[in-house]
Every structure is written in structure tokens, then in C-alpha cells.
Amino acid sequence: MSGFAYVVRGGQVESPPLKQALGIRADLAWIHLTTNDERAKAWLGGEARLSPYIIEALTAAETRPRCDSVGPGAVINLRGLSSEALAASDPLASIRIYAHGGCVFSVTRKALNALHPVRELVAAGKILDPGDLIAALAQAITEELDPVVADLGDSLDDCEEQIATGHAFDLRRMVNRVRSQAIGFRRFLNPQRAALEKLATIPSDWLGDDDRLHLSAAADRAARMAEELESIRERAALTHETLTDLRAEQLDQRSLIIAIVAMVFLPLTFITGLLGMNVDGIPFAHEPWAFWGVFWFCLTIAVVITVYFVGRHWFER
Known part of the structure; x- marks a missing residue:
């Protein structure tokens, strides 16, 4: 089990060990674990003293994007791109978050690309509370996914252009790859949009108005990408039928x-x-x-x- 912690107090940023970060009262205490073993459950239940429901939500093997209100806090699962090789049916890595008051716990089982720019923002003192942190994570995830979805559409445009010009040799593999990726991304983007929309409406003191606006913007962007992926999936199916007919x-x-x-x-x-x-x-x-x-x-x-x-x-x- 590995991880890191950041503590923000009065605009000052510290990076103490995980155990010390638990007892610090601050504007933001972000504790992140990178793990896929049982030690995370033991640490979250023993050192962090979280409830079994929250521990299960943070460490479950299979998750989908969601948002649930838990007492004064909320459990949020989001999905983003990873630098690790993932299955075609599960192309996005998950981050599981529990936020309440000034404290945020997050857990990843696979490397999440969006973590790096968010850590840089925290270290630079540009993230001051849990609402800022979650909104920054949501924005970083959607901003990274947006050009990937656009590239899928461009690849399909190239396939359709080659068919129109009569150069349709061996395009079925490319079309199938685009269709498979579109289905995999769309599987998580629709529930992610719903989770961000729900989080933006949860009544809580640790979410400011600007955070809700940023979450709503990320939700709108996720909805647009989901619509684009649905269009890509349908176009890929029609292109595949055209190639089969040819x-x-x-x-x-x-x-x-x-x-x-x-x-x-x-x-x-x-x-x-x-x-x-x-x-x-x-x-x-x-x-x-x-x-x-x-x-x-x-x-x-x-x-x-x-x-x-x-x-x-x-x-x-």
C-alpha cells in the first residue's frame, strides 16, 4: 500500500505522512491511497476509523461512477484515463472519494492520469478546500478525455473518407477498434455525468457555489462526450455494414x-x-x-x- 497526503491551512500547504495527516484540523486534508490489497481496508478501518460502508465503497473491486450522500459527507466514484494497459471492456481507471468537512479520502487501484495535475495544483496552493479538490479532479478527467473522444471521431471520419474514395481495404479492424473504444468509454461517461450532476446539488457546507458551477460544467462536458460517443458508435456500426456490403x-x-x-x-x-x-x-x-x-x-x-x-x-x- 502506498499513498500521499496534503494538508492546507491558511493557504499554506504541507505534505505530512499519512498517519499524521489524520489528526490535523485544516481547511483541506487530502489523504490518497494507491492499493489493491486488504491492507487498505485495515488502514481505513483502523487508523482512519471510517465506517464499513465507506470502506467498501472506497475499496470495491468493481465500481461504476456514482455519488451517494453519506451523513455530512458524500461518496463519489469517478473514471478517467490511465497510463496502465486496461481491458477494452474496462478502459478507464477509477478513483473512489469520500469527502466530509475539511477531509478527503481517495483510493485508486490503477494509475489515474488526472491525479498528477491536481497534485500540482494542491502543491501550488490553488486548491483550498474539498470542493475545490473534487471539482479539479472532475475537470482534469473530462479535459483529458475530451481530445481522446475527438480523436475517435476523426479516425472514423478518415475511414468514411477512404470508403468514399474507394480505398476501403482492411478498414474493418480500425472501425471495430473505434467502435469498441466508444462503447467502453460511453459505458462510464453516462453514469459519470449523473454522478457529477447529483454531487453539484448535494446540500453541504464543503461545496461552494463556484465548486457547484465547476461540477455542473464537468457534467455538461461529460454529457456532450457521451452523446458524441453514441454518435460514433452508430456511425461505426453503419460503416461496418458498408464495408461488409462492399x-x-x-x-x-x-x-x-x-x-x-x-x-x-x-x-x-x-x-x-x-x-x-x-x-x-x-x-x-x-x-x-x-x-x-x-x-x-x-x-x-x-x-x-x-x-x-x-x-x-x-x-x-
Whole structure:
């Protein structure tokens, strides 16, 4: 188990050990744990003296974005990008937060990219209370996700442009990747929007009016990204169907060409097979012109059949 702590008193920022930060009365005491083992539960229940419900909310293996009011405080789960490799079905790392009064407990199981800029803001003395901290985390998460969602839309635009210009070779992998990422992100952004909206309306002394405005702005941004991801998902599905239709059309065209070639050579095969039998009585078998006669006869039949199919525009279907 590892972590850090910040204490803000009168605009002054300190970074004491975790245990010492628990007993300090301050405008903001932020205690963060990075863990995925049982020691976190023991520490939160023993040293921090949190209730079992809050401990379970902070250390649960599977979470989704949510916000619950707990007495004078609130439990908030948010999801953001991580520098670690995550499963395609679970592409965002979680941060679980319990805030009350001047104290904030947070727990992550995977590295969360948004933590670094928020820590810098705290160290610079720009975050002074729990409301500022949670609003900064929400903003950092949404600001980092926004260009990623935009890049997914741009990738899909490139796929659609290549299809329109006839360069649709091997695009299905890219379309499937975009669709999979859009579904994974959207799975968490919709409940995250609802959690931020709920947090902005919770009656509490540690959330100021400016904090509520920032949370509402982050919620609006999450809602816009969720709508964009839904649009990307639908467009990716349509693009995939278009690629499937194009592939089927290519197979049909190639099958048609193969069938036409087979129909051209079918009568020729019959004639050469008939004349190639090793029996007596084959007409013109001993004539010097017989080979070239059969050759030109077969060539004439092949030309006639080919002209027929060209005239019927079979090669253009």
C-alpha cells in the first residue's frame, strides 16, 4: 500500500505522512491511497476509523461512477484515463472519494492520469478546500478525455473518407477498434455525468457555489462526450455494414467472373475431351490440317461466347 497526503491551512500547504495527516484540523486534508490489497481496508478501518460502508465503497473491486450522500459527507466514484494497459471492456481507471468537512479520502487501484495535475495544483496552493479538490479532479478527467473522444471521431471520419474514395481495404479492424473504444468509454461517461450532476446539488457546507458551477460544467462536458460517443458508435456500426456490403459485392463480382470463364471453357473442354478419346473412328484424325482446324474452331466458339457476355454487360454487374 502506498499513498500521499496534503494538508492546507491558511493557504499554506504541507505534505505530512499519512498517519499524521489524520489528526490535523485544516481547511483541506487530502489523504490518497494507491492499493489493491486488504491492507487498505485495515488502514481505513483502523487508523482512519471510517465506517464499513465507506470502506467498501472506497475499496470495491468493481465500481461504476456514482455519488451517494453519506451523513455530512458524500461518496463519489469517478473514471478517467490511465497510463496502465486496461481491458477494452474496462478502459478507464477509477478513483473512489469520500469527502466530509475539511477531509478527503481517495483510493485508486490503477494509475489515474488526472491525479498528477491536481497534485500540482494542491502543491501550488490553488486548491483550498474539498470542493475545490473534487471539482479539479472532475475537470482534469473530462479535459483529458475530451481530445481522446475527438480523436475517435476523426479516425472514423478518415475511414468514411477512404470508403468514399474507394480505398476501403482492411478498414474493418480500425472501425471495430473505434467502435469498441466508444462503447467502453460511453459505458462510464453516462453514469459519470449523473454522478457529477447529483454531487453539484448535494446540500453541504464543503461545496461552494463556484465548486457547484465547476461540477455542473464537468457534467455538461461529460454529457456532450457521451452523446458524441453514441454518435460514433452508430456511425461505426453503419460503416461496418458498408464495408461488409462492399466485401460481399467484391466476392459476387469475382464469383461472376469465375462463372463466366468457366462457361467459356466448358464447351471447349467438351470438344477437346471428345476428340481426345483414344478410340478408332475419330473424324479427320489423320488429316494434316485437323489440329489447326480444331484450334480455330474452339477459338471461334470462345470469342462468340465472350462477345455474347460482353454484349449482355455481364462483366459490369
